[in-house]
Amino acid sequence: MITVEHLAKAVGETKLPVLQDIGFQLEEGEFVAVLGGSGSGKSTLLRCLALREKWDRGNFRVDGKDILKSGFSGKRKIRREWAYLEQNAELNPNRTALKNVLIGQSAQTPLWRMVTGMVRSDDYMGAMDELEALGLLDKAKLKASQLSGGERQRVAIARALVHGAKVILADEPVTGLDPKSAERVMENLRKLCKESGLTVIAVLPIELAERYASRLWVLKDGRIKHNVNGRRLTSQERLSL
Numbered sequence: 001m002i003t004v005e006h007l008a009k010a011v012g013e014t015k016l017p018v019l020q021d022i023g024f025q026l027e028e029g030e031f032v033a034v035l036g037g038s039g040s041g042k043s044t045l046l047r048c049l050a051l052r053e054k055w056d057r058g059n060f061r062v063d064g065k066d067i068l069k070s071g072f073s074g075k076r077k078i079r080r081e082w083a084y085l086e087q088n089a090e091l092n093p094n095r096t097a098l099k100n101v102l103i104g105q106s107a108q109t110p111l112w113r114m115v116t117g118m119v120r121s122d123d124y125m126g127a128m129d130e131l132e133a134l135g136l137l138d139k140a141k142l143k144a145s146q147l148s149g150g151e152r153q154r155v156a157i158a159r160a161l162v163h164g165a166k167v168i169l170a171d172e173p174v175t176g177l178d179p180k181s182a183e184r185v186m187e188n189l190r191k192l193c194k195e196s197g198l199t200v201i202a203v204l205p206i207e208l209a210e211r212y213a214s215r216l217w218v219l220k221d222g223r224i225k226h227n228v229n230g231r232r233l234t235s236q237e238r239l240s241l
């Protein structure tokens with residue numbers, strides 16, 4: 001269970017209040033689409049949840065743990081169990097898809113493994129399983145630079161899952177992808193939420209959000225103005241976008 005109360009964040013030298021009073025509760029397995037007009041704070045919200053930005057105010061509890069007040073162990077929980085996927089998945093272009101999955105995020109990879117590039121056979125099998133589940137088995141030995149945008153996104157998702165992510169925060173994971181690749185990424189995420197209890201919070205275009213997400217958040221004036229579960233937005237709610 002994730003609980004956020006009164007999250008506030010002001011940015012820049014002028015201290016522009018971008019997030020003012022964000023609050024929500026989420027059970028595991030939810031697939032949340034974050035919507036809102038340009039500048040409504042979607043990326044800032046994801047960055048705050050990933051602890052890439054300091055919160056000005058608010059409470060943040062995950063599985064009963066007070067993340068902001070429990071010091072290093074709270075931060076470690078988020079770093080270990082949550083994955084933050086920025087737009088344009090950051091992969092090492094000279095490494096294969098498989099190596100990118102295995103030796104990915106430095107925060108989650110022991111230093112010796114980063115340096116030597118060595119992996120355990122269990123890890124190898126786990127990475128191949130995830131690549132297969134995401135339809136990338138035949139691409140495992142290709143360098144990341146040879147993959148399409150959609151394939152790179154799926155490698156980034158596989159990497160997050162192999163490293164034990166329970167929550168994926170994804171900022172525009174399908175922007176720039178052709179429609180078929182975008183749908184494939186969406187289908188993978190929805191399946192993982194339903195079958196593995198993964199929780200996804202992603203900034204998405206409205207058409208895909210309404211088709212694939214289980215919940216829609218519309219940000220406006222620093223708040224979640226509409227929190228919609230299991231249905232499309234009404235025409236009134238769409239006016240907030």
Ligand SMILES: Nc1ncnc2c1ncn2[C@@H]1O[C@H](COP(=O)(O)OP(=O)(O)OP(=O)(O)O)[C@@H](O)[C@H]1O
Binds near residue numbers: 013018037042
């Ligand atoms: N470091 C910063 N310094 C100054 N202003 C910032 C900073 N970061 C974000 N902002 C401003 O905060 C507001 C929210 O930005 P954010 O990127 O979260 O919006 P968004 O909803 O993701 O927008 P978009 O849909 O256009 O990507 C914008 O007005 C942006 O210009």
